[in-house]
Amino acid sequence: MTKYLNRPALLFIAAIFINTNCHSGSKSAADGAAILNEASKGPDTNKVATNALPELNADHSANTVPLKNMFGINAYEWNFLENPGSPGDRKHIYEDNMKLVDVFSSMRHYLNWNRLETTKGNYTFNPTNNGGWNEDIIYQRCKQDGILVLADLKNIPEWLQKTYPASSRDDDNAPVPYGQNLNDPASYADQARMAFQLTARYGYNKNIDKSLVKVDGSKRYPGDTPNAPVIGMGVLKYIECGNERDKWWGGDETHQTPEQYAANLSAFYDGNMGKLGPGVGVKAADPGMQVVMGGLATADYHLVQKVIDWCKTNRGYKKDGSINLCFDVLNFHLYSNNGDVRVQKKPTTGIAPELSVSAAVAKEFVSLANSLPQKPEVWVTETGYDINPESYQRAESIGSKTVLANQADWILRTSLLYIRYGIKRVFYYQLFDDHAGGTTQYATSGLAEGIKRRPAADYILQATKLMGDYNYIKTISADPLVDQYKLGNKTMYVLTIPDETGRKANYNLDLSGSKKAIIHTLKIGADVMDSRQVDVVNGKVSIEVTETPVFVEALN
Numbered sequence: 001m002t003k004y005l006n007r008p009a010l011l012f013i014a015a016i017f018i019n020t021n022c023h024s025g026s027k028s029a030a031d032g033a034a035i036l037n038e039a040s041k042g043p044d045t046n047k048v049a050t051n052a053l054p055e056l057n058a059d060h061s062a063n064t065v066p067l068k069n070m071f072g073i074n075a076y077e078w079n080f081l082e083n084p085g086s087p088g089d090r091k092h093i094y095e096d097n098m099k100l101v102d103v104f105s106s107m108r109h110y111l112n113w114n115r116l117e118t119t120k121g122n123y124t125f126n127p128t129n130n131g132g133w134n135e136d137i138i139y140q141r142c143k144q145d146g147i148l149v150l151a152d153l154k155n156i157p158e159w160l161q162k163t164y165p166a167s168s169r170d171d172d173n174a175p176v177p178y179g180q181n182l183n184d185p186a187s188y189a190d191q192a193r194m195a196f197q198l199t200a201r202y203g204y205n206k207n208i209d210k211s212l213v214k215v216d217g218s219k220r221y222p223g224d225t226p227n228a229p230v231i232g233m234g235v236l237k238y239i240e241c242g243n244e245r246d247k248w249w250g251g252d253e254t255h256q257t258p259e260q261y262a263a264n265l266s267a268f269y270d271g272n273m274g275k276l277g278p279g280v281g282v283k284a285a286d287p288g289m290q291v292v293m294g295g296l297a298t299a300d301y302h303l304v305q306k307v308i309d310w311c312k313t314n315r316g317y318k319k320d321g322s323i324n325l326c327f328d329v330l331n332f333h334l335y336s337n338n339g340d341v342r343v344q345k346k347p348t349t350g351i352a353p354e355l356s357v358s359a360a361v362a363k364e365f366v367s368l369a370n371s372l373p374q375k376p377e378v379w380v381t382e383t384g385y386d387i388n389p390e391s392y393q394r395a396e397s398i399g400s401k402t403v404l405a406n407q408a409d410w411i412l413r414t415s416l417l418y419i420r421y422g423i424k425r426v427f428y429y430q431l432f433d434d435h436a437g438g439t440t441q442y443a444t445s446g447l448a449e450g451i452k453r454r455p456a457a458d459y460i461l462q463a464t465k466l467m468g469d470y471n472y473i474k475t476i477s478a479d480p481l482v483d484q485y486k487l488g489n490k491t492m493y494v495l496t497i498p499d500e501t502g503r504k505a506n507y508n509l510d511l512s513g514s515k516k517a518i519i520h521t522l523k524i525g526a527d528v529m530d531s532r533q534v535d536v537v538n539g540k541v542s543i544e545v546t547e548t549p550v551f552v553e554a555l556n
Contacts, residue, residue, distance in 0.1 A: 052357075052359035052360040052363070053359075053478050054359075054420050054421075054475040054478060054481070055475070056474075056475055056476060056477070056478060057474055057475075057476055058474055058475075059473065059474055060420075060422075060471075060472055060473055060474060061471065061473050061474075061486070063422060063471070063472070064471050065419060065424050065471060065472070066468060066469045066470065066471060067415070067419060067463065067464075067467055067468055067469075067470050067471075067472065067485065068105040068464050068468030068469065069105055069106070069419075069424060069425050069426075070415035070416075070418060070419050070423075070425070070426045071103075071104050071105050071106075071415060071426070071428075071460045071463070071464060071468075072104055072105060072106035072107065072108060072148075072150075072381075072425055072426055072427035072428065073101070073103075073104040073106070073107055073108070073427060073428050073430065073431050073447065074107075074108045074110060074381070074382065074427055074428065074429050074430035074431065075101065075107050075108070075109060075110070075430065075431045076109070076110050077090075077109075077115075077131065077133040077135070077138065079097055079101065079431050079432065080093055080094065080097060080098065080101065080137075080138045080141070081093065081094060081133060081134065081137075081138070082094060082097075083096075090127065090131070090132050090133050090134055091127070091134050091137070092134075092137070093137060093138075093141050096451040097451065098141065098145075099451075100431065100448045100451070100453060100457065101142075101145075101147065101431065102145055102147070103447075103453065103457050103460055103461045103464070104147065104428075104460065105146075105147065105148065105464070105468070106147060106148040106149070106150065106425060106427060107142055107147050107148070107149050107150070107427075108150045108152055108240075108381050108427040109138070109149060109150065109151050109152060110152055110154060110243075111135075111151050111152055111153050111154065111198075112130075112154060112155050112171075113153055113154065113155055113156060113157050113175075113191070113194055114130050114155065114156070114157035114158055114171070115128040115129075115130040115131055115133060115135075116128060116130075116135075116194060116197075116198065117157050117159075117194055118130045118157065118158070118159075119159055119216075120157075120159050120160075120190070121214070122215075122216035122218075123194070123197045123214055123215050123216060123227075124215060124216050124227045125201055125215065125227060125230075126227060127220075127224075127225070127227070129216065129220065132220075136230075136233070139151075139202055139233070139235040139236055140233070140235055142235070143234075143235045148237070148238070149235070149236055149237075149238070150238040150239070150240055150292060150381065150427070151198065151202070151236055151238070151239045151240065152239075152240040152242075152243055152292075152294075152381075153191070153194065153195060153198060153239060153240065153241065153242070154240075154242055154243040154294075155171040155172060155243075156171055156172075156173055156175050156191075157171075158171075160173075160175070160177060160190065161173065163177040163178040163179075164178040164253060165178070168251055168252070168253045170250065170251055170253060170254055172247070172250055172254040173251075173253040173254050174245075174253065174254065174255070174256050174260070174264070175188055175190070175191040175242065175264065176188055176190075177190070178253075182256060182257075182260040182263070182264075183259060183260055183263055184263060185263045185264070185266045185267040185272035185275070185276065186267070186272070186275075186276060187263070187267075188263065188264045188267035188268065189267060189271075189276050189280055191264070191267070191268060192267040192268050192271055192276060192280045192281045192282075193279060193280055195239065195241070195268050195281060195282045195285075196212070196271075196279050196280055196281055196282065196284055196285045197213065197214065197215075197279075197285075198236075198239065199236075199239060199282045199285035199286045199289050200212070200213050200231055200232075200285040200286070201213070201229075201230050201231065201233060202233050202234075202235050202236035203232060203233075203234070203236055203237075203285055203286030203288070203289045204232055204234045204237070204286060204288055204289075205231075205232055205285060205286035205287070205288065205289075206231055206232035208231050208232070208285060209278070210229070210231065212278055212279040213229045213230075213231055214229065215227040215228065215229050232286075236289070237288070237289065237290055238289070238290045238291075238292055238329070239282055239289060239290070239291060239292065240291075240292040240293075240294055240295070240331065240381070241264065241265055241268040241269075241291060241292070241293065241294050241327075242261075242264070242294035243294050243295055244294065244295055244296070244297035244333065245261045245264070245294045246258070246261070246296050246297055246298050246300070246303055247297055248297075248298070248344070258303045258306035258307055258310070259306060259307075259310050261294070261307065262306070262307040262310035262311065262314075262326065263310070263314075265291070265293065265307065265326040265327055266311075266314065266315060266326040267280070267281060268281060268282060268291065268326075269281055269282055269283060269291050269326040269327065270282065270283035270284060270326070271283075271284050273315060273324070290328040290329055291326070291327050291328050291329070292327070292328065292329040292331050292379065292381075293307070293327040293329065293330055293331045294331065295331045295332060295333040295381045295382055296331065296332040296333060297333055297341070298341055298342055299332045299333065299334045299341055299342055299357075299361045300342050301332075301361075301364040301365050301368050304330055304365070304368060305368065307326075307327070308323060308325065308372070311323050311324060311325050311326055320373070321373075322372070322373040322374060323372070323373075325372070325374060325376075327376065328374075328376055328377075329376055329377045329378070329379055330365055330368070330369050330376050330377070330378045330379070331378070331379045331380075331381050332361065332365060332378075332380060332381075333380070333381060333382035333383065334356075334357075334358055334361055334380060334382075334383055335350070335382070335383055335384065335385075335393050335429075335442075336350060336351055336352070336353040336355075336356035336357075336358050336383070336385075336410070336414065337349060337350045337351055337356065337392065337393055338350075338351050338356075339392075340357055342357070342361075346392070347392045347393070348392050349392060349393075349394055349396060350385045350386070350392075350393050350394050350395050350396065350410070351396075351500060352410055352413065352498065352499060352500040352547070353410060353413050353414040353417045354413065354417060354481070354498035354499075355498070355499070355500065358383075358414070358417060358418070359417060359420075359421055362378070362380075362417075362418055362421035362422070362423050363421055365378045365423075366378050366421060366422040366423065370422075377424040377425070378422065378423055378424060379423065379424060379425040379426070379427070380418055380423055380425070380426045380427070381425075381426075381427045382427065382428075382429045383414055383426065383427075383428060383429065384411065384428045384429040384430070384442075384445040384447075385407045385410055385411065385445060386441065386442065386443065386444045386445050387403050387404060387407055387444045387445075388437065388438065388439055388443065388444040389403070390439035391438075391439060391440065391441050391442075391443065391444065392441055393441045393442060393445070395407035395410055396500065398500060398501065398502050398547070399502040401502070404454055404455050404456075404524075405455055405524060405548075406500075407454070407455065407456050408454070408455035408456040408458065408459045408522075408524070409459075409547055409548050409549075411428060411447070411456040411459065411460070412456070412459045412460065412463060412522075412549055413496060413498075413549065414426065415460075415463075416481075416483060416494060416496065416549065419472045420472065420475060420483065428445075428447060428456075429442060429445050430445060430446060430447075431446060431447060431448055432446040432448055432449065433445065433446035433449070434446075436449075447460070455524045455525075458522075458523070458524055458525060458526060458527075459522050461527060462522055462523070462526065462527070462528055462529045463522075463551075465527070465528055466492075466520055466528070466529055466551060467485060467487070467492050467551070469487055470485035470486060470487040470490070470492055471485060471486060471487065472484075472485055473485060473486050477507070478498075479497070479498060479505075480495050480496060480497050480498075480505050480507050480545040481494075481495065481496045481497075481498050482494070482495050482507065482509065483495075489556060490553070490556075491553070491554045492551060492552070492553050492554075493509060493551070493552040493553075493554070494549050494550070494551055494552075495507060495509070495543055495545045495549065495550050495551075495552065496545065496546075496547065496548075496549045496550075497545055497546055497547045499547060500547065501547075502546075502547065503546075503547065504544060504545065504546050505544075505545045506542055506543070506544055506545070507542070507543050507545050508540045508541070508542055508543075509540060509541045509542075509543050509552055510539060510540055511536045511539060511540065511541055511552075511554045512539035513539075513554075513556075514536050514554040514555055514556065515535070515536055515555070516533055516534065516535055516536060516555045517533070517534055517536055517541050517552055517553060517554055517555055518531050518532070518533050518534075518552070518553040518555065519531070519532055519534060519541075519543065519550065519551070519552055519553075520550070520551035520552070520553065521548075521550055521551075522548055522549065522550075529551065533555075
């Protein structure tokens with residue numbers, strides 16, 4: 001989660017230049033579009049910078065990313081294992097909650113290092129010595145249900161905190177023993193050993209020296225089931241190194257410069273190219289495991305460039321001439337609001353994603369990624385909206401639309417936005433409220449409540465069922481936004497007003513070649529959308545477009 005606190009020294013923020021050229025009220029639509037602005041008497045809030053508008057009719061068919069990849073969620077062990085009807089049972093999946101998790105295509109697991117290594121060198125997974133969680137069953141069930149897991153190994157364990165003076169102990173401290181050099185990859189060896197053990201157990205490589213795989217086999221109490229070493233369970237393909245290491249809040253010991261984080265990543269990735277010895281680093285356990293850079297709180301691509309530059313200097317080049325990078329996936333966090341996290345401009349409210357800096361930031365990251373021979377994927381692993389009206393990250397109530405309904409609109413539109421700009425995965429924060437009824441930012445961002453979906457999860461489920469396997473092809477109109485998706489010979493259009501005023505428009509969608517179409521509309525509380533078949537007249541269908549996406553399926 002991104003925080004906004006008063007801190008004058010920004011240790012991890014590069015100088016950036018903000019393009020202030022924007023336009024207000026400028027509309028761009030495809031030829032033949034009939035736009036009827038029903039909010040013409042009120043102010044038009046569509047102030048998207050021209051450099052952030054989608055390029056019309058640009059072919060993205062080579063970017064074969066299904067829409068469902070834009071529907072990930074952040075979650076914790078207790079979201080899977082805490083059954084109120086069976087307190088203390090952390091060995092079995094709580095099926096009512098699992099139905100909620102199954103709405104999403106992927107799950108980012110906030111995996112606290114302290115749960116796995118409560119005492120130094122003693123690794124536990126099933127059960128964990130801290131909390132008694134069964135990590136095995138969570139990952140196995142996610143694989144069984146077709147849910148991709150990103151394990152985010154974050155925070156530092158209590159034994160590492162205790163190396164610090166009492167006044168500066170914090171589980172967000174940089175993952176090094178107190179007093180060690182943050183610029184030296186060797187200082188991060190403890191965390192890199194933990195990453196090796198995690199990868200050895202849950203990765204796909206079974207050809208690992210068994211003497212390097214260690215667990216704490218002691219019993220916590222009489223009759224306890226002790227941990228047993230397991231190699232290559234084949235349930236995990238992605239692991240993330242820390243979380244928001246570019247933080248500007250917190251004590252001095254929590255901060256890392258880009259170069260220090262690069263040294264951290266190098267140890268985590270492959271034991272600093274094997275220099276830290278056997279049993280250290282992700283790639284030493286499974287070369288196929290993908291290392292995801294810790295999500296950047298500042299959403300500043302310049303920091304990634306600094307990590308790349310560090311790799312050039314300290315890791316050199318591969319035989320093919322490419323930089324020997326210490327990450328496989330780029331990753332940033334960004335919550336759409338009227339502030340700008342890149343320059344610490346504090347927001348006062350959440351806003352529609354198209355009106356925020358989200359598109360511009362996505363373009364920056366994807367452009368940087370595509371400039372590298374490896375062309376690493378770019379993910380957004382935290383985004384979302386609160387529902388509490390006192391949070392500065394709140395979704396607003398618009399007209400007769402409730403806050404929950406508008407949260408659902410903006411969540412779905414966030415996914416539609418990011419796929420346009422080449423983002424490969426999105427994970428929402430988070431499954432349940434962090435603090436139900438809380439007024440602070442991110443306290444009420446949950447997409448479920450109790451054992452029921454909130455409307456945002458309804459929309460995600462419905463979009464997934466309708467067209468989760470469809471690929472984004474192109475955008476043919478900017479206002480209303482009209483996106484084309486395809487799956488084989490099937491074509492789907494998604495139409496949305498990119499605003500937050502309750503504006504509506506009529507759009508004549510060209511469906512030449514089709515005699516009929518199906519209009520699919522989202523429905524709160526339902527598993528599937530409402531659908532109705534219409535005739536195509538003179539090659540066109542007239543669609544009323546609102547700020548809630550509508551889906552039009554061309555029938556061959």
